[in-house]
Amino acid sequence: MPDDLGEPRRDAGPAPFRAALKAAPSDAARVREEFVLFCEALEVPSPAVDDLALALAEALDNVIEHGCGGSPGEELLVEAAVERGRVRLTVRDRGPQFDPTTAPGPAGRTLDERGFGGFGLRLVRSLVDEMAYERRDGENRLLLVKRVGEP
Secondary structure (H helix, E strand, C coil): CCCCCCCCCCCCCCCCCCEEEEEEEEHHHHHHHHHHHHHHHHCCCCCHHHHHHHHHHHHHHHHHHCCCCCCCCCCEEEEEEEECCCCEEEEEEECCCCCCCCCCCCCCCHHHHHHHCCCEEEEEHHCCCEEEEEEEEEEEEEEEEEEECCC
């Protein structure tokens, strides 16, 4: 796992993106739109922006619903940087420790057994090139990386 998980490198590329939000769907939608504008301003290709925006929406929805228990007072942080042909997107929260990279998917269970949902993490994994997690300083840090061009 990279040592700099969630810490955009300061020595390369344009200024990083950073947005704090409350654990509420309206804040998640706002940050998603701000992230899209950040990517578009840096001319990240549209297909990659679409994939990352959907991955971010799913990650935030999961944190808000499961990590924060729907409590709108909890704070989250989203950071992103475009560097060396990649977009690095980090979602940070102080909810209970949860490693989404090792969470089992819905495979092998019937619809009745898994109920509604269960595909968000699978979707996120399919939209990015790398997904990593660490718990540091009481925070969950989920790193999503998408290759967008030549380094």
